[in-house]
Amino acid sequence: MFKSLNDKDFSKEFKEIRDLIAKSNQITITAHENPDGDSIGSCLAMRDYLSSKGKTVKILYYNSIPDTFQFMDDSYSIKIYEESDESYILTSDLVFILDVNSLARIRTVGELIAKSSAKKIMIDHHINPESFCDIYVSDHESASTGELIAKFLLDDKEYELSDKAARCIYTSILTDTGGFRFQSVRPSTHIILSELIKKKVSPNEIYDSIYNQTKHAVFVLMGRAFANSELFYDGKLNIMRVNKSDMLELGLSSEDLNNFSESTLHVKGVLAGVLISDVPDEEFVKLSFRSKLDIDVRSIAIQYGGGGHLNAAGAKTKSDDIDKLKLEIIDKFKSIFI
Ligand SMILES: [Mn+2]
Numbered sequence: 001m002f003k004s005l006n007d008k009d010f011s012k013e014f015k016e017i018r019d020l021i022a023k024s025n026q027i028t029i030t031a032h033e034n035p036d037g038d039s040i041g042s043c044l045a046m047r048d049y050l051s052s053k054g055k056t057v058k059i060l061y062y063n064s065i066p067d068t069f070q071f072m073d074d075s076y077s078i079k080i081y082e083e084s085d086e087s088y089i090l091t092s093d094l095v096f097i098l099d100v101n102s103l104a105r106i107r108t109v110g111e112l113i114a115k116s117s118a119k120k121i122m123i124d125h126h127i128n129p130e131s132f133c134d135i136y137v138s139d140h141e142s143a144s145t146g147e148l149i150a151k152f153l154l155d156d157k158e159y160e161l162s163d164k165a166a167r168c169i170y171t172s173i174l175t176d177t178g179g180f181r182f183q184s185v186r187p188s189t190h191i192i193l194s195e196l197i198k199k200k201v202s203p204n205e206i207y208d209s210i211y212n213q214t215k216h217a218v219f220v221l222m223g224r225a226f227a228n229s230e231l232f233y234d235g236k237l238n239i240m241r242v243n244k245s246d247m248l249e250l251g252l253s254s255e256d257l258n259n260f261s262e263s264t265l266h267v268k269g270v271l272a273g274v275l276i277s278d279v280p281d282e283e284f285v286k287l288s289f290r291s292k293l294d295i296d297v298r299s300i301a302i303q304y305g306g307g308g309h310l311n312a313a314g315a316k317t318k319s320d321d322i323d324k325l326k327l328e329i330i331d332k333f334k335s336i337f338i
Helices: 011-023 037-052 067-072 083-090 103-115 145-155 163-176 187-196 203-211 216-227 244-250 261-266 298-303 322-332
Strands: 026-031 056-061 078-080 094-098 119-124 135-138 230-232 237-242 272-278 285-291 312-317
Touching: 011 119, 011 135, 011 145, 026 037, 026 083, 026 103, 037 056, 037 067, 037 078, 037 094, 037 145, 037 163, 056 083, 067 163, 067 203, 083 103, 094 103, 119 145, 145 163, 145 187, 163 187, 163 203, 216 237, 216 244, 237 261, 237 322, 261 272, 261 285, 272 322, 285 298, 285 322, 298 312, 298 322
Parallel strands: 026 056, 026 094, 056 078, 094 119, 119 135, 237 272
Antiparallel strands: 230 237, 272 285, 285 312
16 A cells, blocks of 8 residues: 555564564553653554454553543543553563653653563654664654554554544544644555545544634633734744733633644744743743744754754743843844844
8 A cells, every 4th residue: 555655664564563462462552751642542543453353451651641632542541650550561461662762751661661571562753763672663754653553554454444543543643743734744644544534533523622622711811922922033033922910810821821832933924933921830931932944943942941843942941021031032033034
């Protein structure tokens, strides 16, 4: 199905994984801390597959999944690791490490995986995997881990993709491609999607479950932040501010600000955006940077002790004068825009 597309060929690894599964009974699946749509979808789809083969499977995470993604786990099969799970991991025959390529990012579960004599399989799309596994399905050109899981499941001619697995993988791809918008989307992404929506997958319901869930108070806060947005450097830089007094009035905390900063780029002509949030529940001011093309906002975030990616970065800084901080940030864009 994917042979002509120049995607990395994992048929050898897929066969080896199936052989290992056949020899195993007790299986652990895990993914990175602070699980997202891709990691949760990948783990649940893999669990569904392994259960269909009659295996005993546990999905163990370091911390809980966001409410937004609970719809995928309707049977509550994802568990937050507790000490009583230690022996399960240590005595597992097989461990799947999905959507993550370093043990440190799996935290406590990762420490136990390192000690376990289980065979370890990594399926992931991050660059530079650590070497602690027996089999690697690692492709940093894949837009999501879910796509790699889909390729593995579709490669097994004795397995019929379930509606549930299809919904989970669809969610993986949707979320890790920002709604099929990112550069990482390839022809195979859409071939996989076409296989998924042959099953009972409702794109509009999944979209609605994830993206149309904004709290009204957050919506009001967004309105205020939009209203005070200011453009600099001939409209190339957009700065938005969230005030502590507004957040207190609306009863919101820093975790309500997720995905807020993305909006700075919606304005025509804007190439970089900054959201300065004076949040009431932390003693820091949160800075979120977004950019287009090759504009490197990571280097600015680093100057405030933060980090991230070229086009999306963040930092936390102390400031008792936000106006001054704003002017300082504007100045840091001088070398980019002048
Ligand atoms: Mn991912």
